[in-house]
Amino acid sequence: MKRRDFLKGVVGSCAAMATVSGSVEARGNNPRLPGAVGLLFDSTLCVGCKACVTACKQANDKVLDVPADKPYLDRTMHLSPDALNVIKMYKNGKPEVKDREVDGFAFQKQSCMHCVDPSCVSVCPVQALLKDGTTGVVTYDKDACIGCRYCVASCPFQIPKFNYDDPFPEIHKCQLCNHLWSENKFSACADVCPTGATLYGPVEKLMAEAKRRTSLNPGEVTRFPRRDIEGKEFGREQKVVKYVDRIYGEKEGGGTQMLMLSGVPFDKQGLPDLHERSSASVSETIQHTLYSGLVAPAVILAGLVGVARRNTKNHTDESPEEDAHE
Ligand code: SF4
Ligand code: SF4
Ligand code: SF4
Structure with a gap:
């Protein structure tokens, strides 16, 4: 021919x-599940103490990276097979004022976003990654995984990590501490957070709380719930900082079950500016x-x-x- x-x-x-x-x-896009649970991370409340990094490692049997004199202060800066949750710092010019874009600084949480319509689940050829039909938590089954790493390539947030140097490598990512639920516990990062910057609960309630915060005027005084939004535990009263007019995760990439608020634009903090249509649906x-x-x-x-x-x-x-x- x-x-x-x-x-x-x-x-x-x-x-x-x-x-x-x-x-x-x-x-x-697949819709948000009515029983979805997740986290609300409010960068304006985060003081960068990293207690959540240490607590996450302890809850998930990971190796701590702590100085001998400060065993509570994990120094890990990047996600890895041994770190499923890290706190990053944004800095600009002279980092003098917290939550200010210019000559300011802010803290940002990085862990699995538990996407509403996750691309990692969509590309996994053997269903080693699954989205729970009730809670929407994206879980991982190491026994089903064949190590192809399609999930690593497809995640828009660069979350899944693969331990190349292990003779039996696996994917590592946050599963929202679902192994603790049978003990009536919830995500260790939210449980330990002293300010309520990381808050656990049903996504519907977290979304309502995020909308309440963004509707307040800067300088207004309010109380912020801590740990679990359904636990009715509150931190001290404090003034509201000027938020960016956006709840990250409401629509980005088809939506996520981790919602975020911030005083500094999200793209400046390294979060991708995603379309509303999920890449899995495309x-x-x-x-x-x-x-x-x-x-x-x-x-x-x-x-x-x-x-x-x-x-x-x-x-x-x-x-x-x-x-x-x-
Ligand atoms: S424990 Fe809370 S305040 Fe401390 S770094 Fe983590 S999110 Fe921020
Ligand atoms: S953030 Fe990445 S690893 Fe987590 S559910 Fe979304 S696509 Fe999957
Ligand atoms: S590396 Fe494992 S979890 Fe990731 S896509 Fe391949 S089989 Fe699925």
């Missing part, structure tokens, strides 16, 4: 495929379009067979003439 004929066959097949695919319905729509009923391979094959047959026929028809020239 000549190259030109091959290309004609592929182009014709693609056109046929496009016609067929027009009938395949696009998959929208990639699965493309996949279903191409492979719905094996349309793509079947149509391409049919196109190429057609071109091959036509060439064979032409060749057969032309043969006597070629003979005649001889």
Whole structure:
């Protein structure tokens, strides 16, 4: 088959495929589950004590990185197989005023966002990563994992970490301390947080609390719940800082079960500016379009067979003439 004929066959097949695919319905974002639980991180309340980093490590049997004289102060700065939750610092110019973008500083939590429609779950070929149908927590099953690391590549927040140097490597990421629920405990980071900067609870209630805070005027005095929003425990009264007018995680990437508030724009703190449509819904729509009923391979094959047959026929028809020239 000549190259030109091959290309004609592929182009014709693609056109046929496009016609067929027009009938395949696009998959929208998966909705937020009514029983979803998560965290509200309010950067304006965070004092950078890192008690949550140490508590997370202790709750998840991870190796601490603490100086001998300060065993409570974990120094870990980056997510790794041994750190599922870290606190990062934003600094600009002379970092004099907290929660100010210019010549200011702020603290930012980094851990799994428990996406409403997670791309890590969508790409995992063996369902080692699953979204719980009730709580929406994204869980990991090391026995099912084949180590392909598609989840690492697909996460828009660069959360899953793979321990390459381990003879039995696994994916490591926050699972919201779901192993503690049977003991009536909840996420260690929220449990230990002295200011309520990290707050645990049903996402619906956390969202309402986030909206309440952003509707307050800067300087207004209010009390902030601590630990578990349903626990009715409050910190001391304090003035509200001017928030950025956005609840990060409400819509970003199809929404997340970790919600965030901040006085400094989220993109300045390294959070991605994601579309409202989840990448899982986009990639699965493309996949279903191409492979719905094996349309793509079947149509391409049919196109190429057609071109091959036509060439064979032409060749057969032309043969006597070629003979005649001889
Ligand atoms: S424990 Fe609370 S205040 Fe301390 S670093 Fe963590 S989120 Fe911030
Ligand atoms: S933040 Fe990343 S690892 Fe966590 S649920 Fe979303 S896609 Fe998965
Ligand atoms: S590395 Fe494991 S969890 Fe991640 S996508 Fe591959 S099989 Fe799934």
